[in-house]
Amino acid sequence: DRLLHLGWLRPTMRGCFRDIKPTADTVKPPLRIVSCIVRRPCLTALGSVTLAILLTFAGWAYLLRGIGDAGWELSDILPQQDYPVYHEISQQTDAVLMAMDRSEENFALRTRRRALSARFTAPSATTGAHRFLSSSGVQHLERAAARFDGADVGRAGAGDTAFERGRELSSEQDQQTESLGDAIFSFGAREDEGDSFSEAGLAELCRMHVELMETKDYDQYCLRSGPGFEAPDVGVLPDATCKAPLTPLVFFYGPPAYDPASVDLAIFDVPNFEIIMEWQLRSSNTGNATDNAATISDENNITVTEADYTAVNDLRLQLSPNGAIGKQWSFGRTRCGEGATEGQETAKDAAAVKLLVAKVRGSKALSDSQTGGLVNFFFDSAYGEDNPRSRYTRSFYQFGAPLAGFDNYIESGLKDDQDKLVTDWWKEEDMRGLYSKNGRLSWNEIEPSAIITLGDILLNELLAIAIQDGLLALFPIVVVFLIVWLHTGSLLIAFATLTEQLLSFGAAVFFTAVVLQIKWLSFQFFLSIYIVLAIGADDTFVFVDAWKQSFYAGTEVNRNLATRMSWVYRRAGLAMLITSLTTCAAFLATAASSWQVPDLQLFGIFTAFVIFIDYVLVMTFLTAIMVLYHNHFEMKPGLCCACCGTADTQQGCRKGGCDALCASSSKLETTTAVAERGGADQVAKPRLVTFFEDVFPFSIIRRPPARAASVVIMLAVLAPMAWQASQLEPQKDAAQLLPDAHPFQRFF
Numbered sequence: 001d002r003l004l005h006l007g008w009l010r011p012t013m014r015g016c017f018r019d020i021k022p023t024a025d026t027v028k029p030p031l032r033i034v035s036c037i038v039r040r041p042c043l044t045a046l047g048s049v050t051l052a053i054l055l056t057f058a059g060w061a062y063l064l065r066g067i068g069d070a071g072w073e074l075s076d077i078l079p080q081q082d083y084p085v086y087h088e089i090s091q092q093t094d095a096v097l098m099a100m101d102r103s104e105e106n107f108a109l110r111t112r113r114r115a116l117s118a119r120f121t122a123p124s125a126t127t128g129a130h131r132f133l134s135s136s137g138v139q140h141l142e143r144a145a146a147r148f149d150g151a152d153v154g155r156a157g158a159g160d161t162a163f164e165r166g167r168e169l170s171s172e173q174d175q176q177t178e179s180l181g182d183a184i185f186s187f188g189a190r191e192d193e194g195d196s197f198s199e200a201g202l203a204e205l206c207r208m209h210v211e212l213m214e215t216k217d218y219d220q221y222c223l224r225s226g227p228g229f230e231a232p233d234v235g236v237l238p239d240a241t242c243k244a245p246l247t248p249l250v251f252f253y254g255p256p257a258y259d260p261a262s263v264d265l266a267i268f269d270v271p272n273f274e275i276i277m278e279w280q281l282r283s284s285n286t287g288n289a290t291d292n293a294a295t296i297s298d299e300n301n302i303t304v305t306e307a308d309y310t311a312v313n314d315l316r317l318q319l320s321p322n323g324a325i326g327k328q329w330s331f332g333r334t335r336c337g338e339g340a341t342e343g344q345e346t347a348k349d350a351a352a353v354k355l356l357v358a359k360v361r362g363s364k365a366l367s368d369s370q371t372g373g374l375v376n377f378f379f380d381s382a383y384g385e386d387n388p389r390s391r392y393t394r395s396f397y398q399f400g401a402p403l404a405g406f407d408n409y410i411e412s413g414l415k416d417d418q419d420k421l422v423t424d425w426w427k428e429e430d431m432r433g434l435y436s437k438n439g440r441l442s443w444n445e446i447e448p449s450a451i452i453t454l455g456d457i458l459l460n461e462l463l464a465i466a467i468q469d470g471l472l473a474l475f476p477i478v479v480v481f482l483i484v485w486l487h488t489g490s491l492l493i494a495f496a497t498l499t500e501q502l503l504s505f506g507a508a509v510f511f512t513a514v515v516l517q518i519k520w521l522s523f524q525f526f527l528s529i530y531i532v533l534a535i536g537a538d539d540t541f542v543f544v545d546a547w548k549q550s551f552y553a554g555t556e557v558n559r560n561l562a563t564r565m566s567w568v569y570r571r572a573g574l575a576m577l578i579t580s581l582t583t584c585a586a587f588l589a590t591a592a593s594s595w596q597v598p599d600l601q602l603f604g605i606f607t608a609f610v611i612f613i614d615y616v617l618v619m620t621f622l623t624a625i626m627v628l629y630h631n632h633f634e635m636k637p638g639l640c641c642a643c644c645g646t647a648d649t650q651q652g653c654r655k656g657g658c659d660a661l662c663a664s665s666s667k668l669e670t671t672t673a674v675a676e677r678g679g680a681d682q683v684a685k686p687r688l689v690t691f692f693e694d695v696f697p698f699s700i701i702r703r704p705p706a707r708a709a710s711v712v713i714m715l716a717v718l719a720p721m722a723w724q725a726s727q728l729e730p731q732k733d734a735a736q737l738l739p740d741a742h743p744f745q746r747f748f
Contacts, residue, residue, distance in 0.1 A: 027554075030562035034569050037623050038562045041631070045624035048617060052503035059510030063519060173408045176224040176400030180409065180422060181454030183212075183397040185435060187446045195389035197350065200445040202252055205395075206336035207441055208434050208448070209249055212397065213335065215429050218242070221422055223400035237333045237344075246396035248378035250332030251353050255345050258328040261352035267315045268359045272302050276312045278365040289313070319360065319371045329374050358385040399454055423455035480533045488544050492633060496625040501536040504614035505529050511609045512602070522599035528607040532614050535583060539576050539618045546572035547626060549693070551675050552685065558675035561630065565623070573619055580615040584608040634671055 030038075037044045187205065189196050196205070212218070222242035244250075251260075267273070279296050287295075293309040296302070317323045321330045337345050360366045360375050361384055367376065380392040401409035403418050426432070433439030435448040452458055477498070485494035505528060512518045546568045550557055557567045591604030674680065685693070700706050 027556040027563065028566065028570070030560075030566040031569055034566045034623070035562045037620070038565055038627055041624040041627035045621055045628070048621040048624070049499065049503065052500075052507045052613070052617065052621075055510040056503065056506030059507065059513050063509060063513040063521070173402050173410075174224075175402060175404060176220075176222065178401050178409050179223065180221070180399040180401035180403075180418065181452070181457075182399065183431075183454060184394070184451050185396075186394045186449040187392065188449070189391045189446050190444075192391070193389070194391055194445065196393045196446050197248070197252070197354065197390055198445060199350070202249070202350065204441070204443055204445055205247075205249055205393075206253075206338075209245075209247055209395070210335050210338050211441070212431070212434055213245075215431065217425060217429075220404060221399050221425060223398035237335075240333060243398060243400075244331060244333045245398065246377070247334070248393050248395065249334050249336060250328055251357065251378065252348055252350055253334040253336050253345050254328045254332055254348060257324055258332070258348070260325060260356045261349045263315070263318060263325065263356055264311075265355065265359055267311045268363065270308045270311055272296075272300075272304055272308070273312060274363065274365050275300050275302065276304060276309060277316060277363065280313055280316050281365060281369055319366065319369075321370060325356075326371050329371065354388045355385075358383065358388055361385075419455040421455075423457055423460065426452075426454060426457055476530060476533060480537050484537055484540055487541060490629055490633065492629055493540065493544065493622075493625060496622055497536060497540045500614060500617035500621050501529075501532050504532055504536070504610050504617055507613050508606055508609035511613075512606050516605070518602060518605070520602075522602045524599055524603040525606045527603070528610045531607055532610050535580070535611055536614050536618070539580075539614065540622065542576055543568065543572045543618060543622060543626070548689075551671055551683075552680050553675075555676055555678060558672050558680075560676075561627070561670075561672050564672050564675075565627065568626075569619070569623065576615060576618060580611055583611050587611070630670060630672065635669065 185208075187196050187201075189198075189201065195201060219241050224241055225243050270276070276296060279292075279299075289306050289310050293304045293306050296304045296309070319326045321327060334345060337347060357375050357379060360372055361379065363372075366372045378393050379390040383390045399422065401418050402414070403421060406414050406418055409415055409418060430440065434441055435450045437443075452461075481494050481498050484497045485491055488494065508528075549571075550564050550568050553564075553567060556563075558564050585608075587604040587608040589604075591601045591608070594600035594604065674683075701710065
């Protein structure tokens with residue numbers, strides 16, 4: 001009572017603590033629209049569906065009308081076609097970019113990105129072509145230009161002898177000397193303190209490497225050295241046709257001439273080692289050791305002995321690309337002592353290799369050299385003398401074109417054919433099994449990741465994921481369909497519900513593209529199909545439940561079908577209208593509040609149209625279907641339960657069994673006719689319906705303590721949800737396209 005004296009709380013609390021008096025329904029005359037639907041249900045259903053289909057086709061046709069004739073591509077409608085894409089707001093459609101632009105800690109990264117973007121924008125006429133060509137393409141053009149026999153390439157034009165000769169040469173490529181693609185692998189120890197170059201790790205790396213290199217027809221797809229690019233002979237597989245892949249295994253396996261344990265590591269400790277090594281790496285090293293030692297001493301005001309100079313120089317020569325160590329690291333080939341290299345190479349002392357690599361990594365002069373670049377490529381940044389473990393490493397396998405039977409990898413048709421050949425070969429030989437989680441190799445110590453740019457392999461991987469996700473995306477649609485079928489007991493109503501859901505999604509494009517002239521699409525708009533799945537199913541449940549309630553509403557409500565359907569129309573239609581409008585308002589509010597993110601703006605507008613169109617279809621198409629269901633199917637048994645008996649025996653049959661199923665609809669009494677003659681009193685309501693219609697509202701919730709308890713419970717549930725919502729943050733990571741376990745995703 002004290003609460004009721006608080007003035008403004010009085011109207012609010014009165015509903016919670018005062019008794020609620022039931023109101024009586026007044027039977028109103030039939031609605032004109034309902035009378036029309038009852039008289040012409042087939043015409044109404046067909047007309048509403050036809051109109052929705054026409055709107056769908058018109059919207060998509062208008063959106064895609066320029067493709068082909070105007071030279072558009074399908075991708076033009078996705079990135080804001082007919083939209084100010086260069087406006088500052090438009091360029092912030094990606095949540096990742098927005099988060100980075102708003103983040104102070106990413107200022108340096110953002111600056112570098114913009115500088116790099118400016119560097120590759122509007123290249124000059126003299127450097128643009130060279131800048132954007134691949135390295136292999138540049139080399140090929142340079143080789144072709146060098147064979148012009150002194151012709152003036154700069155002045156050559158179409159029809160000119162030099163020009164025609166250059167075009168001819170550019171279309172004649174040596175077999176497998178141009179880049180066809182790459183297989184790039186990244187390996188990581190499974191344990192945080194693990195080492196990819198442990199005994200077990202090296203064994204797993206070798207197993208994959210050997211199987212890949214000895215795959216059938218590998219030499220018909222690998223990259224070969226072109227004219228003028230032959231690698232030096234390192235003593236193992238000197239006649240190999242393929243270029244040596246980049247692999248850290250060449251550090252641990254090699255011919256007898258390669259002996260990392262023979263390197264005198266004490267040289268790294270000679271006085272002024274860094275100064276001497278840096279001078280030797282940047283100098284031509286002409287003159288004798290005595291003079292050079294004196295030069296270094298004078299330039300740096302230090303004392304360098306001839307012996308120290310000679311020792312450092314010997315180490316430099318060993319580590320250079322022509323030395324015993326550097327040659328193996330730069331150009332080495334290995335099969336880990338197996339297969340074709342059996343007896344030609346042996347496993348080296350892994351501890352000696354790691355210590356030598358750590359010494360090279362620890363020397364700034366060597367770390368910045370070509371040899372140090374190889375070390376940095378294969379050993380992770382944490383590797384060093386104090387941490388002789390490299391958790392991560394990588395390898396790089398190159399493949400070449402044109403393949404056998406093709407003369408170039410330039411023409412579009414020939415390029416596509418070769419891409420298909422190498423893609424088929426990769427699949428037929430189960431190359432994916434080398435690095436996938438459930439492949440033919442077991443990875444216990446380290447975990448492989450991969451990115452394959454060969455042929456259409458990467459595209460096929462993405463398509464396979466898309467197909468799998470697409471099938472998963474169909475799962476909610478099937479589940480909703482089955483739930484509607486189970487709840488209504490009618491396959492016809494379930495199909496009608498799915499139809500109005502899909503048509504509302506398609507017809508909404510007409511209103512956004514044609515009416516509002518928004519001629520682009522955002523990827524988020526596909527999410528609206530799942531929203532309308534839930535709302536459309538809920539509308540069907542509300543409508544069907546109101547229909548079932550009308551059976552028990554009395555003889556006046558059921559005096560004819562038009563009156564009964566009007567009662568349902570008013571009762572369910574108003575409830576659905578309110579929920580549909582509030583949902584539309586929520587998505588329009590999303591659009592209004594997302595003025596900086598056009599993708600979300602379109603999503604909000606599009607979804608609002610989808611929800612409203614779904615409501616219109618429920619009030620027209622679904623109503624007509626309900627009339628057909630009432631006239632022809634409501635009193636018939638379901639297909640799965642009909643023929644367990646006959647109408648005569650009534651042994652476990654539903655609604656007359658097979659006799660009723662096969663009987664003409666005109667011979668069966670409708671539910672409206674049964675209710676009109678008072679037969680509803682003889683049909684018991686389901687227990688769940690009785691509880692929520694009679695017990696819950698009039699025996700439980702009408703009591704003030706129960707209403708107060710329900711408010712408290714709802715607030716208790718709402719509080720943690722509100723707290724969780726307050727913890728939401730903008731997306732700061734790039735969108736993940738693949739599952740976590742996918743080898744490509746691990747590589748990214």
